[in-house]
Amino acid sequence: MNLFKNAITFCLISTIVFTNCSSSDGDEKEDPIVDTTMPTISCTADINVSVDVFSTGTEVTYTEPVGSDNLPGAVTNQITGIASGGVFPIGTTTNTFEVRDAAGNKTSCSFNVIVTQDGPSQSMPYFVETNPTPNGKKWTKVEELSDEFDDTALDGTKWHNNPATDPFGWYGREPALFDPENVSVSDGNLRVTVLEYDTPKTANGKSWTHGGAILRSKAMASPGWYYECRMKANSTVMSSTFWIAFPFNCNTGPTRKLELDIQECVGRVHSGTDSWASKWDNIYHSNARQNRTCASSETTTSPKKIDLDEKNHSRYFVYGCWWKSPTEILFYLDGKHVYTINNPPSTFDIQGHITMAIETYDWNPIDANNILKTGSVEERTTKYDWVRTWKLEDE
Numbered sequence: 001m002n003l004f005k006n007a008i009t010f011c012l013i014s015t016i017v018f019t020n021c022s023s024s025d026g027d028e029k030e031d032p033i034v035d036t037t038m039p040t041i042s043c044t045a046d047i048n049v050s051v052d053v054f055s056t057g058t059e060v061t062y063t064e065p066v067g068s069d070n071l072p073g074a075v076t077n078q079i080t081g082i083a084s085g086g087v088f089p090i091g092t093t094t095n096t097f098e099v100r101d102a103a104g105n106k107t108s109c110s111f112n113v114i115v116t117q118d119g120p121s122q123s124m125p126y127f128v129e130t131n132p133t134p135n136g137k138k139w140t141k142v143e144e145l146s147d148e149f150d151d152t153a154l155d156g157t158k159w160h161n162n163p164a165t166d167p168f169g170w171y172g173r174e175p176a177l178f179d180p181e182n183v184s185v186s187d188g189n190l191r192v193t194v195l196e197y198d199t200p201k202t203a204n205g206k207s208w209t210h211g212g213a214i215l216r217s218k219a220m221a222s223p224g225w226y227y228e229c230r231m232k233a234n235s236t237v238m239s240s241t242f243w244i245a246f247p248f249n250c251n252t253g254p255t256r257k258l259e260l261d262i263q264e265c266v267g268r269v270h271s272g273t274d275s276w277a278s279k280w281d282n283i284y285h286s287n288a289r290q291n292r293t294c295a296s297s298e299t300t301t302s303p304k305k306i307d308l309d310e311k312n313h314s315r316y317f318v319y320g321c322w323w324k325s326p327t328e329i330l331f332y333l334d335g336k337h338v339y340t341i342n343n344p345p346s347t348f349d350i351q352g353h354i355t356m357a358i359e360t361y362d363w364n365p366i367d368a369n370n371i372l373k374t375g376s377v378e379e380r381t382t383k384y385d386w387v388r389t390w391k392l393e394d395e
Helices: 002-016
Strands: 046-049 057-058 077-080 087-089 090-099 105-116 137-141 174-177 183-186 189-192 195-203 206-215 228-231 239-245 256-264 283-293 303-308 317-325 328-333 338-343 353-358 381-392
Touching: 046 057, 087 090, 087 105, 189 206, 189 353, 195 303, 228 239, 228 256, 239 381, 256 317, 283 328, 283 338, 303 338, 353 381
Parallel strands: 046 105, 174 206
Antiparallel strands: 057 087, 077 090, 090 105, 137 381, 183 189, 189 381, 195 206, 206 353, 228 317, 228 381, 239 256, 239 353, 256 283, 283 303, 317 328, 328 338
């Protein structure tokens, strides 16, 4: 009898170490018991860190999670991401930790370290990671060529918005009229809303079925200065632009018709778009053009572009241009230098007007599926958060 009780006691102890006993006949029998209990692990919440615009990353320290299990032998490892105390780059880094028990069961958890750079400053141009400001110099804002658009109406001391009274007298490219009624200022933005008219409008002796707009600075833009805007394109076939237009007159001069395009894009392309423009709804496109001279109507250009992974209407982008010299023009996207036009087809040594034109193109024509009549106001609106111009001065 005591021998039977001892067998039962041994059986109970053995169960703890994965044995299963039977003592009906006084004999021991051992069978492995499978461990199906999953280990557990819990990660910290996402970590958000902000760094200055000239940083490419930052050191981040966090508490590394350690998993647990119902039995000894669980091991925790990091399987993605960067260890605590490492340098995290700009953007989102996902850190994943996994705990595995002695039986091979495993559980994981993840959290993100999100590193963002400070946004554009009102005290200098938006440069990210590297600062090209020459030694001994500083940037000073040119107020008459800068606007935060924080009022409730367009500042008429800074901008023309009527082609009938601006220095160029250009009413638009048919069928879209440059119509001042389509320009407004609200919510801290200059807004140009395009549309299809219910009834065509007559202007400058022509009939117009659609409406866009054009704005030009009253002050003149000069070589050596930096020009930038924060813009969100409209979602239609019409353009969203930021450029410098130069006056042209064979009697009074200048005798060269120049154009400095900082950004020119459209909100939508389609099957009828010319093949060379098939990506103009996700593009950063610039150009230094000589459209003609008094002696020749020939156009010569120096285009530069990069294709984007995002649509131009998907968010605000910061487009910048350092018109560094008459023969060297640098272009920036969201604070980063992306390309340079050297030795353009003409020497860019004259003054011009900052221009924002929302227009139609024959190479991206209005098609049957357009939203110029049916789209929401937001879809049909190009928005400029601000325009800023800077010049270099001695410190």
